[in-house]
Amino acid sequence: MQTVLVLDFGGQYSRLIARRVRELKVYSEIVNHDITAGEIKKRNPAGLILSGGPASVYVEQAPVCDKKIFDLGVPVLGICYGMQLMAKLLGGHVANTGMSEYGKTSVTLDKDSTLFTGMAQEQIVWMSHQDLVDQLPPDFETSATTLATPMAAFEHKKRRLYGTQFHPEVVHTPKGMHMLKNFLYEVCDCAPTWTMVSKIESEVEEIREQAGDANVICGLSGGVDSATAAVLVHKAVGDKLTCILVDHGLLRKDEAEQVEETFKKHFKINLIRADVQKRFIDLLSGVTEPEKKRHIIGYEFIKVFEEEASKIKGVKYLVQGTLYPDVIESGANRESAKIKTHHNVGALPVEMDFELIEPLRLLFKDEVREVAAELGLPEEIVWRQPFPGPGLAIRIIGDVTDERLKILREADAIVDEEIKRAGLYQEIWQAFAILPAIKSVGVMGDSRTYSYPIIIRAVTSQDAMTADWAKLPYDVLERMSNRIINEVEGVNRVAFDISSKPPSTIEWE
Numbered sequence: 001m002q003t004v005l006v007l008d009f010g011g012q013y014s015r016l017i018a019r020r021v022r023e024l025k026v027y028s029e030i031v032n033h034d035i036t037a038g039e040i041k042k043r044n045p046a047g048l049i050l051s052g053g054p055a056s057v058y059v060e061q062a063p064v065c066d067k068k069i070f071d072l073g074v075p076v077l078g079i080c081y082g083m084q085l086m087a088k089l090l091g092g093h094v095a096n097t098g099m100s101e102y103g104k105t106s107v108t109l110d111k112d113s114t115l116f117t118g119m120a121q122e123q124i125v126w127m128s129h130q131d132l133v134d135q136l137p138p139d140f141e142t143s144a145t146t147l148a149t150p151m152a153a154f155e156h157k158k159r160r161l162y163g164t165q166f167h168p169e170v171v172h173t174p175k176g177m178h179m180l181k182n183f184l185y186e187v188c189d190c191a192p193t194w195t196m197v198s199k200i201e202s203e204v205e206e207i208r209e210q211a212g213d214a215n216v217i218c219g220l221s222g223g224v225d226s227a228t229a230a231v232l233v234h235k236a237v238g239d240k241l242t243c244i245l246v247d248h249g250l251l252r253k254d255e256a257e258q259v260e261e262t263f264k265k266h267f268k269i270n271l272i273r274a275d276v277q278k279r280f281i282d283l284l285s286g287v288t289e290p291e292k293k294r295h296i297i298g299y300e301f302i303k304v305f306e307e308e309a310s311k312i313k314g315v316k317y318l319v320q321g322t323l324y325p326d327v328i329e330s331g332a333n334r335e336s337a338k339i340k341t342h343h344n345v346g347a348l349p350v351e352m353d354f355e356l357i358e359p360l361r362l363l364f365k366d367e368v369r370e371v372a373a374e375l376g377l378p379e380e381i382v383w384r385q386p387f388p389g390p391g392l393a394i395r396i397i398g399d400v401t402d403e404r405l406k407i408l409r410e411a412d413a414i415v416d417e418e419i420k421r422a423g424l425y426q427e428i429w430q431a432f433a434i435l436p437a438i439k440s441v442g443v444m445g446d447s448r449t450y451s452y453p454i455i456i457r458a459v460t461s462q463d464a465m466t467a468d469w470a471k472l473p474y475d476v477l478e479r480m481s482n483r484i485i486n487e488v489e490g491v492n493r494v495a496f497d498i499s500s501k502p503p504s505t506i507e508w509e
C-alpha cells in the first residue's frame with residue numbers, strides 16, 4: 001500500500017495534513033519528527049511531508065529531522081517550518097525579518113513547477129510565519145513569491161524536494177488541495193486507490209490473523225466507535241466474538257434496546273446484555289459528589305464486565321474502539337493505550353489480562369463514521385453524538401434516583417428529537433439535557449407547582465477541548481421548552497446554557 005508519512009514537528013496542522021492526504025485517497029500516517037532515515041527506508045513510503053511547527057529553526061530545542069532523509073530518493077514536501085528546516089539542513093538560510101505574515105496572502109506561482117501544474121499564476125494562500133527562507137539551498141529554485149516573502153516556495157525538481165512557506169492543507173488556501181494532489185499524484189506518483197473499503201478489507205484480514213482460534217470480547221456502549229470496531233471484528237472472526245453490553249441504567253432513552261436490536265437481530269452477533277440497573281442505582285443512592293459517582297460507576301462497570309467475560313471460555317482478546325488521535329497522543333507506547341482501556345467509564349487505570357485488538361487505531365472520527373456507514377450500521381449509530389461513560393448520572397446534579405433518571409431521560413430524548421428534526425444533529429457536537437438539584441415555583445393550569453428545571457446544553461466543537469455554545473434557533477428552543485414542560489412530569493421550567501468551554505465545561509457534573 002502506498003503510504004505518505006507526515007513528519008510531525010508539533011504544528012497544529014499535522015493531523016489535518018494526514019487527513020487531506022487520505023481525502024485524496026492516498027494512505028497517510030503521522031510519525032514523530034525524529035524518525036531515522038533507516039526507519040523511513042524500511043517503511044518504503046511514496047512520499048514525506050514535513051509539517052509546520054511553532055518553533056524557529058534557530059532555537060536551541062527546535063525539533064529537527066534526520067538530514068539523511070533527503071538522500072533517500074523519496075519525494076519530500078516541507079510546509080512552513082518543514083520548508084525552513086529543509087532549507088537550513090540543505091545549506092540555505094532562514095532569517096527572522098521581524099515582520100510576520102499572517103492570514104490570506106496573494107502569491108505568484110511559477111506555473112512550470114510540478115507542484116503548481118494546472119493552476120492560475122495568481123493565488124490566495126494562507127500564511128502564518130515570522131521566519132522565512134532568505135537564501136536557497138544550492139541548486140534549488142524559487143517557485144512562488146509574495147510581497148513579504150520572496151521565496152514563498154522552492155524546489156529541487158530532480159531530487160523531488162519541495163517546500164511551501166504557506167499552508168496548502170488549510171481551507172483558507174482555496175487551491176491547496178490542488179497543490180497536494182500535484183505533490184501526491186505527479187511528484188510521488190501515487191495512485192488514488194486508498195478507500196474505506198480497501199481499508200476494511202485489509203483490517204479484517206489482519207484481525208483474522210491476529211485472533212486465530214481464540215475467543216474475543218468487546219464492550220458495547222452504544223457509541224459509533226465500539227459499534228464499528230465490533231462489526232469489523234465480527235467480519236473477521238464471526239461467532240468467536242461476543243459483545244457485552246452493560247446496561248447500568250444510565251444510558252439514553254432506548255439506547256440499550258437499539259444496540260441489542262442492531263447487533264443481535266441485524267448483525268447476528270453474540271451479545272450478552274447485563275441488566276444491572278438496580279445494582280448501579282443502589283450503589284449511587286445518596287451519592288452527590290461527581291467524582292465519587294464516576295468512581296463508583298467505573299469500578300462497578302469493570303466488575304460487571306469481568307463477571308460476564310469470565311463466563312466465556314478461552315477469551316484472549318479484548319476489542320477496543322481506540323481512534324488515531326488517541327494513538328498519536330499516547331505516542332508509540334501501547335502501554336498507555338492499555339491504561340486507557342477503561343478511561344471511558346470512570347478514569348480507572350485497570351488492567352485486564354487480555355491482549356487488545358484495536359481495529360480503528362489508524363482512523364479519524366469521521367473516517368470511523370464512513371466505515372460504519374459502509375458496514376451498514378444504522379444512521380442513529382453512525383452519527384451518534386459523544387456520550388460520557390458514566391452516562392446520565394453525571395448530568396444529574398445531586399442524588400441519582402429512578403425518578404430523577406426518568407425525568408432526565410425523557411427530557412434528553414426531546415432535546416435529541418428536536419435537534420434532529422431541525423436538521424442540526426450533525427453540525428452540533430453535543431446537545432443534551434441536565435437536571436439540576438433545585439426546584440422552583442411555577443404555575444400550571446390554576447395550580448402552583450414546585451418542580452425541577454431542565455437545562456439544555458448544546459455546543460459546537462471540533463474535539464471537545466474547546467467548545468462554543470450553539471446558537472440554536474429560537475423556534476427550536478421554544479419547541480424543546482414547550483415539549484419538555486408539557487410532556488415530562490416533574491419539570492416546570494427550561495433554561496439554556498450560554499457558556500462556552502473554557503471557562504465552563506461541556507458536561508455539568
Ligand code: XMP
Pocket residue numbers: 343344345346347386387388389390430464501504505506507508
Ligand atoms: P467536559 O465536560 O470535560 O467534556 O468539557 C469533554 C467531552 O468529554 C466527554 N466526557 C466523557 N467521555 N467518558 C467519556 O467517554 C467520560 O467519563 C467522559 N466525561 C466527559 C463529554 O461528553 C464531552 O464530549
